[in-house]
Amino acid sequence: MGKMNRVTISVPHGTDLNFRKKAAIKFAFKRGWYGRAVQEAMQLWINIQSASEDGISEENKEYLWKSFQEHMKIESDDPEEILDCIAEFFTSEVKVAEKIEYEMNDNEVTVKKEGSLGPFVSQLVTKKGDCIIFNCPVKIIMDAALKDLTGKKYAVRSEVHTLFSPKAIKESNI
Known part of the structure; x- marks a missing residue:
């Protein structure tokens, strides 16, 4: 011990x-x-x-990736092909967003998405202080997939996090 x-x-x-x-x-x-x-x-x-900056543990990222992996049929270890496949899956199959683009610079990836949030909201919520953050599911999957399929760690970031505070929700009567 x-x-x-x-x-x-x-x-x-x-x-x-x-x-x-x-x-x-x-x-x-x-x-x-x-x-x-x-x-x-x-x-x-x-x-x-020790959780990553998006508040989701590596174990939860891996679990989320594994739950989607069987549906994506990724047969490459090329990072750009992996990201293209994931972006396509999340726009056409899961419909998390109408358009997903990414920018790759060495080991850094920035995800840009336009459109709806999608049906996986409950797995994507992070609470920080008195704010609630909806994380980008595409970013989470891309992060875990790149690590799993290439064996390398990439810094995958989302261009935007949707942030809600209790005060803003109360004022808007949501």
């Missing part, structure tokens, strides 16, 4: 009590239950802080 550190922290009473209740249920008061719960919570925090 490796070297262990003893840590002393101060947290609000209510937070600690709620955490202990949940941890006690999960770990059934077995020896080391509280330490395991804190370790799990710390690892979860690290994973969240």
Whole structure:
């Protein structure tokens, strides 16, 4: 298991009590239950802080890519052919956007899309603070596909993120 550190922290009473209740249920008061719960919570925090800039973990990107991969029939490891195939799939089959273009410069890809958002909204929502971001599904799939099929990491970015804040939604009566 490796070297262990003893840590002393101060947290609000209510937070600690709620955490202990949940941890006690999960770990059934077995020896080391509280330490395991804190370790799990710390690892979860690290994973969240380590998520990519779009807020979606590499594991979730890979899962999303794998769920679409069988429908795309990509038989190339050429990055531009991969991106062309994905863009075509998302405009003609899934209809996430009316038009999808990308710009590739070395290992950086910028996705530009025009048109509708598509039916996969629930998988594409990221909450940052009190704002909700709808991520570009094409960007996410392109990112995971390039990594999987070429073995290289690309910096794939979307030209625009649709950002909603609770204040804006309340003011517009959505």
